[in-house]
Amino acid sequence: MQDFIANFANLESLARIYPLLLQGLEVTVLLSLVTVPLAVALGLFVAVLYSFHLRFLNPLLILWVDALRAFPVLVLLVLVFYGLPFVGINLPQFAAAVLALALNSGGYYGEIFRAGIEAVPRGQTEAARSTGLSAWQAAFSVVLPQAVRHVLAPLAGNTLELIKTTSIATAVALPELLRSARVAQETTYNPTPLTAAALIYFLLLWPLTRLVARLERKMVASR
Amino acid sequence: MRRLAETFFNAEVIATYLPALLSGFRVTLELAAAVVTLGILLGLALAMLRAFRFRLLNGLIVAFVDVFRTLPQLVVMVFAYFGLPYAGITISAFAAAVLGLALVLAAFAEEAFWAAITAIPRGQWEAARSTGLSFGQALASVVMPQAVRIAIPLLTNRTIAITKGTALASVISVPEILDKAQSAMSISANASPLIVGAGLYLAIFGPFVVVSRWLERRYGWII
Amino acid sequence: MADAPFLLEIDGLHKSFGDLEVLKGISLRVRPREVIIVIGPSGSGKSTLLRCINRLEEPTRGVIRVDGVELSARGVDLNRARKDIGMVFQAFNLYPHLTALGNVALALRKVLRMSRQEAEARGRRMLERVGLADKASAHPGELSGGQQQRVAIARALALEPKLMLFDEPTSALDPELVGGVLRVMRDLRDEGMTMVVVTHEMSFARDGGDRVLFMDGGEVVEEGPPSTIFRNPAHQRTREFLQRVLHA
Ligand SMILES: Nc1ncnc2c1ncn2[C@@H]1O[C@H](COP(=O)(O)OP(=O)(O)O)[C@@H](O)[C@H]1O
Ligand SMILES: [Mg+2]
Numbered sequence: 001m002q003d004f005i006a007n008f009a010n011l012e013s014l015a016r017i018y019p020l021l022l023q024g025l026e027v028t029v030l031l032s033l034v035t036v037p038l039a040v041a042l043g044l045f046v047a048v049l050y051s052f053h054l055r056f057l058n059p060l061l062i063l064w065v066d067a068l069r070a071f072p073v074l075v076l077l078v079l080v081f082y083g084l085p086f087v088g089i090n091l092p093q094f095a096a097a098v099l100a101l102a103l104n105s106g107g108y109y110g111e112i113f114r115a116g117i118e119a120v121p122r123g124q125t126e127a128a129r130s131t132g133l134s135a136w137q138a139a140f141s142v143v144l145p146q147a148v149r150h151v152l153a154p155l156a157g158n159t160l161e162l163i164k165t166t167s168i169a170t171a172v173a174l175p176e177l178l179r180s181a182r183v184a185q186e187t188t189y190n191p192t193p194l195t196a197a198a199l200i201y202f203l204l205l206w207p208l209t210r211l212v213a214r215l216e217r218k219m220v221a222s223r
Numbered sequence: 224m225r226r227l228a229e230t231f232f233n234a235e236v237i238a239t240y241l242p243a244l245l246s247g248f249r250v251t252l253e254l255a256a257a258v259v260t261l262g263i264l265l266g267l268a269l270a271m272l273r274a275f276r277f278r279l280l281n282g283l284i285v286a287f288v289d290v291f292r293t294l295p296q297l298v299v300m301v302f303a304y305f306g307l308p309y310a311g312i313t314i315s316a317f318a319a320a321v322l323g324l325a326l327v328l329a330a331f332a333e334e335a336f337w338a339a340i341t342a343i344p345r346g347q348w349e350a351a352r353s354t355g356l357s358f359g360q361a362l363a364s365v366v367m368p369q370a371v372r373i374a375i376p377l378l379t380n381r382t383i384a385i386t387k388g389t390a391l392a393s394v395i396s397v398p399e400i401l402d403k404a405q406s407a408m409s410i411s412a413n414a415s416p417l418i419v420g421a422g423l424y425l426a427i428f429g430p431f432v433v434v435s436r437w438l439e440r441r442y443g444w445i446i
Numbered sequence: 447m448a449d450a451p452f453l454l455e456i457d458g459l460h461k462s463f464g465d466l467e468v469l470k471g472i473s474l475r476v477r478p479r480e481v482i483i484v485i486g487p488s489g490s491g492k493s494t495l496l497r498c499i500n501r502l503e504e505p506t507r508g509v510i511r512v513d514g515v516e517l518s519a520r521g522v523d524l525n526r527a528r529k530d531i532g533m534v535f536q537a538f539n540l541y542p543h544l545t546a547l548g549n550v551a552l553a554l555r556k557v558l559r560m561s562r563q564e565a566e567a568r569g570r571r572m573l574e575r576v577g578l579a580d581k582a583s584a585h586p587g588e589l590s591g592g593q594q595q596r597v598a599i600a601r602a603l604a605l606e607p608k609l610m611l612f613d614e615p616t617s618a619l620d621p622e623l624v625g626g627v628l629r630v631m632r633d634l635r636d637e638g639m640t641m642v643v644v645t646h647e648m649s650f651a652r653d654g655g656d657r658v659l660f661m662d663g664g665e666v667v668e669e670g671p672p673s674t675i676f677r678n679p680a681h682q683r684t685r686e687f688l689q690r691v692l693h694a
Contacts, residue, residue: 066436069383070428072390075401075421082405086230086414126502127539127598131553131605132529141552145543161384164295171394178298182305191306198302202293209293213334 010192017184017193024180025200031097031166031176036159038102043109048139050110051117061110068107074168076100081172097169105162112154116147153215160208164201177201233415240407240416247403248423254320254389254399255427259382261325266332267371273333274340274362284333291330296388299323304395320392328385335377339370379435387428400424452511453478453609453640454499459508461494468494470664471508476609476642481635483651483672484644486661487687492644493536495661496611499642500531513608529557532602536614538594540586546573546597547582550604558605572600576630592623596630603634610634612643628654646691652676660684 050061068076077100084091091099120143128138148155170179181197273284291299300323304316314322343366351361393402404420454476461469468491476482484492497503499510501517501524510517517527541549547569554565573579576596586594595615602610612631616624628650635641635654645651651658651672658675660667660683668681679685 066429066432067425069380069435070387070425070432071421072387072401072424072428074390074393075417075424078401078405079417079421082408083231083414083417087227121537121539123535123537123539124541126497127533127535127541127601128553129502129525130500130528130531130533130535131601132525132527132557133553134525137556141556142541146541149543160293164293167295167297168391168394170297170301178295178301182301185305191302191309194302194306198294198298201295201298202290205293206289209289213292216334216338 010190013188013190013192020180020184024177028166028177032163035098035101039105040109042106043113046110047113050114065107065111068104073104076104093172093174097174108158112151116151119150120146153219156212156215160212231414231418233413236411236413236415237419243403244419247400251389251399255386257321258324262328263332265329267336269333270336288330288333291326296327297391316395316397320397324388331381335374339373343369376438379438383431453513455511457509460506462506468664478640479638480656482642483655483658490661491664492661493613496613500528529605530608532607532610534598534612534615536618538598540594542586545583545585550601572604576600591619592626595627599630610639610641614644
């Protein structure tokens with residue numbers, strides 16, 4: 001047991017590497033703060049566009065969303081970071097991570113908003129249009145506020161998943177929390193940084209996990 | 224245009240690395256099969272155990288679910304591979320990848336199965352017990368068959384999403400598709416292997432996405 | 447164009463859904479202050495006619511002019527035009543996430559670009575007009591069907607439309623709630639509002655309408671003053687329909 005603690009919760013090691021972890025945490029938080037709003041906006045845009053029932057566009061939107069659902073986000077990130085330079089586009093790690101994560105998660109958000117919009121009766125749009133609101137105004141003032149209520153649980157769930165997924169930026173050597181912990185672990189020959197990183201992730205995200213669970217229960221109950 | 228084709232769809236490069244990519248394809252399939260089987264079965268077992276309502280055990284199950292819903296898959300995977308050896312447990316990269324993903328899937332599966340179990344009306348239990356079935360028998364032969372049917376649509380998208388995480392195993396050098404594609408890409412200085420790899424992922428997960436869309440239509444459930 | 451003799455002119459209006467021809471050449475002229483009642487069996491195209499008038503449905507063929515402006519012409523600001531045409535739906539279609547006042551004020555802010563205060567002040571006046579001043583902050587779910595429909599009327603009136611379209615405004619209501627809605631509609635008529643009303647309320651049709659249109663199978667079978675249509679219809683189809691609804 002002593003050994004175990006000395007290994008996995010080594011205070012000395014922690015004292016040495018905690019600035020590194022903090023930097024990593026900062027990058028993770030920043031990455032999340034940039035990506036979540038971007039992905040939500042993308043998803044909203046796609047879903048509202050879809051709700052206009054434009055005959056030629058909708059199959060394309062579905063195809064995009066499905067392709068992304070079938071496609072590991074890490075593969076997308078590798079394509080963006082290592083593939084785009086072949087056509088002369090060199091994105092820094094942070095930008096590549098934002099792009100891949102937002103594209104991927106935007107598809108999921110789009111799907112969620114779309115389902116929410118479909119749960120709002122068509123008469124709502126018609127009433128709004130009959131008073132002179134434009135299609136976009138009707139979508140944003142009348143339909144979306146109702147749609148969001150239907151899909152709060154999956155929205156929160158997807159946000160949680162997105163924040164968790166920022167950890168894949170490790171793979172392109174962006175010094176986010178997981179990457180920093182790995183570097184620290186390799187320089188100190190001690191797993192404490194990994195334990196600490198896991199703990200930080202947990203403390204950061206656990207409230208969101210509880211919120212998602214609560215919303216999901218409410219959704220199941222309301223059926 | 225020619226150059227673009229040569230960079231991304233180079234027949235020669237593809238021919239050279241196709242065997243490696245296909246071996247990666249097999250490893251990905253093995254990973255996926257192991258993750259889905261283990262994750263779902265563990266989740267099912269935990270949910271059924273929870274139905275017995277032993278207080279201490281339930282506390283542990285809830286804690287397990289919370290931890291593995293909250294931690295990023297990659298963090299769990301990296302911890303299993305780089306952390307466990309310090310505790311004297313050395314497992315292969317393949318096993319670490321399976322463990323990491325299966326634990327996460329098990330947490331989500333437990334939630335879905337448990338939600339389904341609690342959605343079964345009391346009358347079902349009472350009818351089963353009134354015919355002399357024990358609690359365990361009622362659970363196994365009356366409640367679970369119905370609960371599984373409810374849980375499946377809740378689980379498909381999540382299972383696809385987590386199983387796509389097999390690509391994360393490349394970070395700990397499991398020789399699956401992405402790992403093979405990346406090394407082929409850096410050796411050949413050509414992006415074609417990555418494109419083929421992406422195609423292989425689509426081949427695996429595309430059909431599941433189609434099926435899940437069908438399930439959604441049928442059960443009207445999202446995520 | 448304020449002196450145009452007709453507020454609404456429809457010429458040769460056709461509407462098909464796929465192979466199904468729902469409107470087969472409707473023509474109609476409505477003068478300012480006139481109240482037109484549209485009756486006819488279910489599926490005869492009454493709703494589709496109203497929905498074409500404010501282009502919730504795209505006409506397949508034909509011309510529609512409101513106050514001299516051709517709605518189907520290219521380059522018409524449809525949202526601007528719609529503000530002049532109020533519509534009241536059978537299912538109310540109130541926005542459940544907004545209060546009664548919020549429902550009335552939304553288009554005032556978004557289409558007329560009023561400030562919140564202006565919009566709410568006018569919204570309150572409109573709610574008062576339909577007898578619901580005290581329900582301004584209630585959500586639709588807290589209102590009876592009749593109250594909801596009166597809010598919906600207030601929502602349409604708030605934009606000061608030149609023309610009001612009613613699509614069976616009372617047929618989703620419990621009988622005891624119908625009166626309140628009809629009272630509001632009578633007030634509107636007395637104030638000189640031009641209205642096209644699809645209804646099965648024969649009492650309102652008889653004493654509230656200037657002219658009655660009987661539609662069947664996507665055509666106007668006959669039209670005339672209520673006294674003629676109800677007492678002495680020219681067509682067998684009209685007679686049969688009236689017999690059914692009056693003695694139901
Ligand atoms: N959006 C639509 N798509 C296809 N058919 C429609 C649509 N709307 C109405 N119809 C058809 O048009 C006919 C007339 O409908 P409607 O105008 O609602 O009749 P009414 O209001 O007189 O009962 C019906 O046969 C109906 O099924
Ligand atoms: Mg109708």
